[in-house]
Amino acid sequence: MGRAPCCDKENVKKGPWSPEEDAKLKDYIEKYGTGGNWITLPQKIGIKRCGKSCRLRWLNYLRPDIKHGGFSEEEDNIICSLYISIGSRWSIIAAQLPGRTDNDIKNYWNTRLKKKLLGRRKESQSGRLTGSIEDPKDGNGIETLSNSAIERLQLHMQLQSLQNPNNMSMWPCKLNPVQERIMHSIQLFNESPNPLLMQHVLTNGPSNNHIQQVYSPPSNMFVNQMDNFINVDGGSSSYVTGPDCVKQTSMEFQQYLAIQAEIDQILSNKRANSISVDQAQGNEVDFFKDMDSGKDMMTWWSNEFEANSASSNSWDSSSVFDHQQLDIKY
DNA sequence: AACGACGGCAACCGCATGGGA
DNA sequence: ATCCCATGCGGTTGCCGTCGT
Structure with missing residues (x-):
């Protein structure tokens, strides 16, 4: 039935x-x-x-007001920023781009923008970044669930490194809790490449309780952030303020925990690998090696994109939400 | 010229959601 | 409170044009 x-x-x-x-x-x-x-x-x-x-x-x-093709650089920026912030929620992204449909943006992202941003990286890193979006068949079975989260994380870190490639300590003030937790672990790992320490940090990092304290629906701060976000276009979005916003926020929080669980699982896998294999060989884990150098990350991007980004800060993932950066404190 | 590979995009599918009965 | 159904959404598919061999 x-x-x-x-x-x-x-x-x-x-x-x-x-x-x-x-x-x-x-x-x-x-x-x-x-x-x-x-x-x-x-x-x-x-x-x-x-x-x-x-x-x-x-x-x-x-529909009479539909625009097709010819995405402007500004639209690219908005799509990229929003994708990093909220993932593949195309209808919300479309609501910020008058005349664009969710389908159009989804196709544009999948066929062009994503390749534009990550393509160069794929070339330079192929076969090296195990357990990532680049290698969905490497055997640990979790990648398909993690594509969006990892992709967003990579994009976000990429943007940060472009803005300030020599100062990794700036991350915590821009990243969300999950990203921050990972980056905190990476920093510690760089300072003291001890897999056991890494394990401790990953295991005992900011707890769900703490994240919930920041992100749960009763938090006026987060409700207000979401409130601002979903009404950027003056209300044409299908999302609304008030009780529905709380509902939406609750959903955000659930998704947030899901993403965190995914990343935890990845890190857990990599941690196991690092202890059993990499530690014995005295190597860094590929996953962390990939992320530990702003210079290395620069190779992810196409030259065109690098040029655009270097000449302006328009690619800053925070630019769209400058007025509403989450105030995360541990 | 023929063929296959690839990319872009329109359209479909199935699930989630919300509102009304 | 529950069910049913229309709508909305994101992922996926398949067609078609272009490009390379």
Whole structure:
């Protein structure tokens, strides 16, 4: 017993829309609106399409204010910053870019922007960064869950290193708790490359309780941060303030814990590797070796991106939320 | 010229969510 | 309080054009 289909799958057309279908849908919606019911819309119009398909076609293509292609550098910056901050929540990102759809931004990120930012790194690091997004089949089975978290972490650190490549101690004031915990561990590891110390830090780092204290819904600080964020565009976002914001914040917190758990698991794996193999060989763990040098991280980026970033601070992941950096204290 | 590889993008799918009955 | 259903969302798929061999 599966879920009931939203439409009669046998009698609906799939695939690309014809100009006639486009015209019918556009004309009808411009004259009468959707009537608040997408499911019945195709029947009213006389086209053999699923209501969801009509909605998607309207929102992603036929809407009058849609922009296609030609993303500006500013839009790139916003997408990058928001992706680092909130991950693949395309609808929220799209809400900050008038005329852009979530689908458009998602495609743009996956096909171009991500490669632009990480492509060079892939070349220089291929086969070296185990347990990361670059090697989803290296055998420990957790990478697919971790892509977003690791990718965001890498991007964020990259941005920080570009701004201040010689001062790693600046990280804690910009990173979120999970990132900070990792970077704190890396710093200690650099100062004293002792896997047991690393293990201690990772195990006894900032606790969930502490993070919860900062991020849980009752925290006015975080609610306000989210409140500011989701209303940047003056309210056109589908998210709202007040009780719903608390709901949203709670979700954020749950996701946050999930990401932390993922990263903990990665670190746990790497830690085990480091003790059993790397320590014996006197080597640093690849994962940390990758992140311990701002100079090394510079190679992640394309020259074009480096040039852009060096000439301005527009790529600072904090730029979008300068007014609302989380005040994290341990 | 033919073919395969690759990239970009439109569209689909299935799950989550929220509101109304 | 519960269920049902429409809508929203993110991940994935597949088509089509372009490029390289």
